[in-house]
Amino acid sequence: MMVNHAQNAQKFLSDKKMAKWHNEALWFVRQKRDNAVKSIDEWEALRQKAKEIKSHTLRYLRYYLQEFEKNAISNGIEVYWASDANECNEIVYKLIKQEDGKKVVKSKSMLTEECGLNPYLEQRGIEVTDTDLGERIVQLANQHPSHIVLPAIHLKKEQISSIFHDKMGTQKGNSDPEYLTKEARKDLRKKFLDADVAITGVNFALAKEGAITVCTNEGNADLGASIPNLHIACMGLEKVIPSAQELGVFTRVLARSATGQAITAYTSHFKKPKPNARLCVVIVDNGRSSMLHSNIFNALSCIRCGACMNTCPVYRRSGGHSYESVVPGPIGSVLNTQKNIDKYASLPFACSLCASCDNVCPVKIDLHNRLYIQRQEAIKHPEFKTKREILKLSAKIMQNPKLFAALMNIYRRVGKYIPNWIINSKYNIWAKHREMPQPAPKSFAQIYKEMQNEQR
Amino acid sequence: MSRDKILSNIGDIIKPLKDIDLDIDRKSFNDKVATFKQMLQVAGGRVVEVNSLDISTIKSYFLKNKNIIDTTKQFTDTQNAISGKEYDITIIEAKFGVAENGAVWIEWNDRYPRSLITLSEALAIILRQDNIYETMQEAYNNIDFEDISYGLFLSGPSKTADIEQSLVFGAHGAVELTIFLI
Numbered sequence: 001m002m003v004n005h006a007q008n009a010q011k012f013l014s015d016k017k018m019a020k021w022h023n024e025a026l027w028f029v030r031q032k033r034d035n036a037v038k039s040i041d042e043w044e045a046l047r048q049k050a051k052e053i054k055s056h057t058l059r060y061l062r063y064y065l066q067e068f069e070k071n072a073i074s075n076g077i078e079v080y081w082a083s084d085a086n087e088c089n090e091i092v093y094k095l096i097k098q099e100d101g102k103k104v105v106k107s108k109s110m111l112t113e114e115c116g117l118n119p120y121l122e123q124r125g126i127e128v129t130d131t132d133l134g135e136r137i138v139q140l141a142n143q144h145p146s147h148i149v150l151p152a153i154h155l156k157k158e159q160i161s162s163i164f165h166d167k168m169g170t171q172k173g174n175s176d177p178e179y180l181t182k183e184a185r186k187d188l189r190k191k192f193l194d195a196d197v198a199i200t201g202v203n204f205a206l207a208k209e210g211a212i213t214v215c216t217n218e219g220n221a222d223l224g225a226s227i228p229n230l231h232i233a234c235m236g237l238e239k240v241i242p243s244a245q246e247l248g249v250f251t252r253v254l255a256r257s258a259t260g261q262a263i264t265a266y267t268s269h270f271k272k273p274k275p276n277a278r279l280c281v282v283i284v285d286n287g288r289s290s291m292l293h294s295n296i297f298n299a300l301s302c303i304r305c306g307a308c309m310n311t312c313p314v315y316r317r318s319g320g321h322s323y324e325s326v327v328p329g330p331i332g333s334v335l336n337t338q339k340n341i342d343k344y345a346s347l348p349f350a351c352s353l354c355a356s357c358d359n360v361c362p363v364k365i366d367l368h369n370r371l372y373i374q375r376q377e378a379i380k381h382p383e384f385k386t387k388r389e390i391l392k393l394s395a396k397i398m399q400n401p402k403l404f405a406a407l408m409n410i411y412r413r414v415g416k417y418i419p420n421w422i423i424n425s426k427y428n429i430w431a432k433h434r435e436m437p438q439p440a441p442k443s444f445a446q447i448y449k450e451m452q453n454e455q456r
Numbered sequence: 457m458s459r460d461k462i463l464s465n466i467g468d469i470i471k472p473l474k475d476i477d478l479d480i481d482r483k484s485f486n487d488k489v490a491t492f493k494q495m496l497q498v499a500g501g502r503v504v505e506v507n508s509l510d511i512s513t514i515k516s517y518f519l520k521n522k523n524i525i526d527t528t529k530q531f532t533d534t535q536n537a538i539s540g541k542e543y544d545i546t547i548i549e550a551k552f553g554v555a556e557n558g559a560v561w562i563e564w565n566d567r568y569p570r571s572l573i574t575l576s577e578a579l580a581i582i583l584r585q586d587n588i589y590e591t592m593q594e595a596y597n598n599i600d601f602e603d604i605s606y607g608l609f610l611s612g613p614s615k616t617a618d619i620e621q622s623l624v625f626g627a628h629g630a631v632e633l634t635i636f637l638i
Contacts, residue, residue, distance in 0.1 A: 025621055042482040049480060062466045081459035114565050133627055150618065157620045177622035185628060192628070205611035209601045219614040219629025223574035237462065244601060245478055248593030251609070252556070262495055262557030262609045263592070266629070271607035275566050285458075321489035418563075 002250055003325075004345040009318035017158070023316040025153060028308040032260025033360065045281040050253050051364040053246045057290065064240045065283065067137045071210025078280040085115035088284045092117060092199065093124060095280055098352035099230045101126070101196035105188075107214070107221035108146050109130040109201030110304060111174075111234050111284060113326045117199075119358045128199075129191045131220040133184055140167045146320030148327055149258050149306035152320050188220075198224035202235035202281070203303070204250060208243035210269035212281060215254060215264040222268050229277040233270070237283050238300040244269070250303060253362035257305040287339050296370050299334045301363040308357035308367060314350050322346060330357040330367040337374045345381035346375040408443060415439035460504055472531035478593065485590055488555040492588050493637075496558030499612030500625050502634040514580050515632060518545055527568045528582065536636040552587040553635070554595045560635065561595060566605050573608070574629035581610070581635050
């Protein structure tokens with residue numbers, strides 16, 4: 001079944017108040033990003049550098065991955081490789097079993113969302129607790145994140161209050177964010193102290209140092225990893241960079257682009273396991289290595305800041321869930337269409353081609369170009385048959401100036417007599433959210449000709 | 457084996473001929489210490505300027521009867537055995553600070569549990585004014601990863617804005633972060 005983004009967006013927009021709030025909340029984050037960026041004169045040079053580092057690394061990806069593996073192992077880190085989501089889940093489960101683990105605390109990792117790790121482990125009797133506050137909220141609500149940086153941006157505090165009341169027994173009706181955050185802290189603190197295993201994501205893997213870098217604001221990755229004897233870090237294979245020197249560029253652009261902060265509160269480098277403990281890194285492919293050879297390979301440069309979502313007029317007005325994918329928004333549309341065009345053919349059209357995403361992307365991915373190119377393939381989807389035929393017909397008419405002029409002439413004459421209920425009926429999909437314009441009395445060609453005659 | 461399959465799918469192994477040139481021209485800050493203090497406050501941290509440091513000075517900035525753990529081993533009266541799992545205040549010496557974002561670099565060599573950093577209610581961090589770099593690029597140029605097992609940049613206390621974008625300090629880690637600037 002094809003994801004129907006337009007239909008999902010319509011559902012989202014039916015709650016007008018919520019839709020307005022969502023749009024404004026994300027635009028506020030975009031404005032914070034602008035303020036943070038304006039304070040740095042060399043911002044554009046930084047973006048250019050960030051892009052160059054990623055292009056360089058993708059070109060020499062195999063070398064850097066092997067360097068990372070070699071150096072990580074010499075630091076006492078165990079390195080595992082997974083071809084796909086299922087293998088990643090199997091490896092993680094096996095590692096948990098080796099430690100006889102039953103309780104896992106997890107910090108935010110879009111990769112493990114992509115792999116469906118939580119349900120996989122839960123079906124096997126492992127308790128998995130998401131510890132990022134936003135992710136904890138959506139976990140308790142039995143939902144999925146709607147944004148990669150702000151997982152619970154689709155929920156209002158009153159909804160969160162009622163979820164917490166049901167699941168954690170917080171005061172009914174108390175929706176003060178400070179109170180709710182402190183209650184979640186207390187509840188999760190117990191989970192942290194009880195955990196047998198910590199799972200984190202990876203923001204950057206440093207080839208030269210053989211270390212991984214994880215960025216959070218809450219400190220949940222550090223807290224999780226510092227207690228149990230097993231820390232499993234899952235990373236997509238595109239996360240590797242040459243060395244810590246390049247982090248000097250990425251740590252300057254990541255948080256500014258994401259939330260408008262100068263840097264995340266915690267930027268942590270794990271180079272060796274804790275004494276008498278294990279640190280395992282799982283490097284996951286799941287379609288990435290073939291994407292490297294496609295025409296969207298530069299989408300693998302993405303550092304998951306979410307800036308393209310915050311700025312996107314379509315994302316802000318349709319909500320993350322309307323994309324029905326782990327990564328929504330412009331970058332999500334590009335990645336998912338490439339991975340499964342049958343399912344995601346509507347996503348390249350969830351775009352106004354305004355290119356705002358390109359302008360905020362810290363690694364300068366040309367997202368709107370990619371989406372435009374993907375449309376050429378996506379339109380071939382059977383679901384778009386009618387649309388395709390209409391566009392083909394319009395193209396034929398427009399390629400023939402005489403036919404076009406003749407048809408327009410007819411419309412100018414009879415258009416004003418066609419009643420509104422026919423011309424703007426539900427069968428005219430163009431007129432779904434707008435009205436057909438009244439025909440002008442004269443065509444542009446006619447007016448032009450008349451003016452020429454007057455001048456003579 | 458998945459490893460070999462993945463690697464061969466990526467392509468041939470090509471060794472880059474040279475490192476990437478990371479130099480970026482920029483104007484220096486007028487006063488990097490002032491910028492550091494300002495950015496730390498934006499990040500929710502507290503700055504205390506002191507001429508010299510002793511345990512009673514540090515204590516005077518926190519509520520009484522708090523359990524203090526000193527990882528700098530400068531102060532002899534706090535050598536409590538670390539047995540419990542949660543702590544009140546931990547004193548840490550930062551290697552350096554970064555002006556552009558108010559972060560401090562902490563190197564951990566596992567003499568103390570890593571959990572001290574996040575389980576403590578408050579962090580008291582000692583930083584010398586001479587050890588402030590302007591940007592993260594400068595900062596990374598001055599880190600030697602050779603002897604580090606775990607190292608982190610900390611910028612203010614733990615925070616979250618996951619509920620309606622309202623900023624709350626103390627999401628999971630330290631609720632308070634005070635930098636004693638010498």
